[in-house]
Amino acid sequence: MKKGIMMEQHEDYAIFISKDGAIEKGRQKSDNAEIGMEVLYEPITNKQSIQGLSGEQKKALFPKVLTFTFILLLLAVPFYVTPFSNEVFAYVTVDINPSITLEINEDYHVKEIHANNSDALQIIKQIDDYKNKDIEEFIEQIMDRCEEAGLINEEKNILVGISFTTDEFPDNLSEIEDIEQHLLQNADWNIAAFHVPEEIKKRADEEKVSMNEMLAEDIHETALNELEIDTLLDEQEKEMIDSFYDEKEVEIMTLEKERDEKQTDDARE
Numbered sequence: 001m002k003k004g005i006m007m008e009q010h011e012d013y014a015i016f017i018s019k020d021g022a023i024e025k026g027r028q029k030s031d032n033a034e035i036g037m038e039v040l041y042e043p044i045t046n047k048q049s050i051q052g053l054s055g056e057q058k059k060a061l062f063p064k065v066l067t068f069t070f071i072l073l074l075l076a077v078p079f080y081v082t083p084f085s086n087e088v089f090a091y092v093t094v095d096i097n098p099s100i101t102l103e104i105n106e107d108y109h110v111k112e113i114h115a116n117n118s119d120a121l122q123i124i125k126q127i128d129d130y131k132n133k134d135i136e137e138f139i140e141q142i143m144d145r146c147e148e149a150g151l152i153n154e155e156k157n158i159l160v161g162i163s164f165t166t167d168e169f170p171d172n173l174s175e176i177e178d179i180e181q182h183l184l185q186n187a188d189w190n191i192a193a194f195h196v197p198e199e200i201k202k203r204a205d206e207e208k209v210s211m212n213e214m215l216a217e218d219i220h221e222t223a224l225n226e227l228e229i230d231t232l233l234d235e236q237e238k239e240m241i242d243s244f245y246d247e248k249e250v251e252i253m254t255l256e257k258e259r260d261e262k263q264t265d266d267a268r269e
Contacts, residue, residue: 001029001108001134001175005038016041029174040106040175088165091201091211094139095159095244097151098123099210108135108175116210119151136182143189157244158183160193161212163201192237216245 004016006028013025014033026041033039089106093099099116100123109132115121123145130138139160146152160183162176173195180193196211200218204211219238233241 001040001042001178002026003038003040003107006033006035006041009033009035013044014041042178090162090164092135092139093159093161093163093196093211094142095161095210095212096143096146096157097153098142098146099212100124100142101210102135102138104135108179109133110135110138122149123151136179139179139183143183153244155190155243156188157190157240158192159212159241159244160191161196161210161215162193163196163198163211165198190240192233192240194233194237197232212241213245216241 002016002018002024004018004024004026006014006016007023008015009028012027014028016024016026016039018024024041025044027044029040029042087105088103088111089108090104092102092104093116094102098120100120101114101116102110103112103114105111110130111132113124113127113130115124123142126145127141130141133141139158143158160179162179176193176195180191183189183191183193194215196215200214201211204214207214215232219233219241
C-alpha cells in the first residue's frame with residue numbers, strides 16, 4: 001500500500017504521483033477517490049517512474065505532473081518533506097503463541113514493535129530490521145520465526161487484530177481484508193484478521209493483555225451485542241478466536257498442573 005495523488009482514472013487502473021515523485025499505475029483503495037485527491041493505492045507494478053506507459057500517455061501526463069507539482073509547492077503541502085506518515089495510524093496485535101503489537105503508519109509500514117508476553121520477547125530479540133517494513137512482510141517474518149522456534153499452536157492459528165487511531169473504520173475494511181488474503185497465501189496457516197474497536201484496545205492496555213484476548217473475553221461474556229459482533233467478525237473468525245483462547249486456556253491449565261506435580265515431588269524428596 002502506498003499514498004499518492006491520483007492524476008488519471010481509468011476503468012481498471014489509475015495513475016498516481018507518489019510522495020517520492022514517481023508516476024505509477026495502481027488501483028485506488030477508496031471507491032470515492034477523485035482526480036486530484038491524495039489516496040491510498042496498490043501499485044500494479046514496481047516503481048518504474050513512467051516506464052511502461054505509451055508515448056502518448058507520457059506526453060499527456062507531462063503537463064499534469066508539472067501542474068500537480070506546482071500546486072503542491074505553492075500551497076506548501078508537506079507532501080515530500082514532512083514525515084506525515086510517521087504518525088501512528090493503527091495498532092496491530094499479532095497473536096500466535098507469542099503476542100506482539102505493532103505500531104504502523106498510514107502507509108501500513110511498521111514504526112515500532114512491543115512484546116506482550118515472554119515468548120514475544122524471544123522473537124523480538126531476533127528481529128532488528130523491522131523499521132518501515134511493510135506490515136504483511138513483517139507478519140510473515142514473525143510467522144517464520146515462531147515456527148522455527150516451535151512457538152506455534154497445534155492448529156497453526158494466527159490472529160491479527162487492527163485498531164485504528166482515527167474514525168475511518170469501516171472505510172479501512174478493505175485494507176484488513178487485503179492483509180488477510182495476502183497472509184493466507186501461507187496455505188498451512190489459519191488466519192483471521194479483524195477490526196478491534198478503540199475502547200477495547202484502551203481496556204486491553206489498562207489490563208496489560210492482548211487486545212485480541214480482550215475482544216474474545218467481551219464476546220464470551222456477551223459484553224458486545226450480536227450486531228456488534230457480526231459487524232466485527234464473520235463466523236469463521238469467531239470460531240478461530242474461540243478455538244485459539246480455549247486451546248490457550250488448556251495449555252495454561254496443563255502447565256499449572258505440571259508445576260503443582262513438580263512442587264509435590266520436590267516436597268516429598
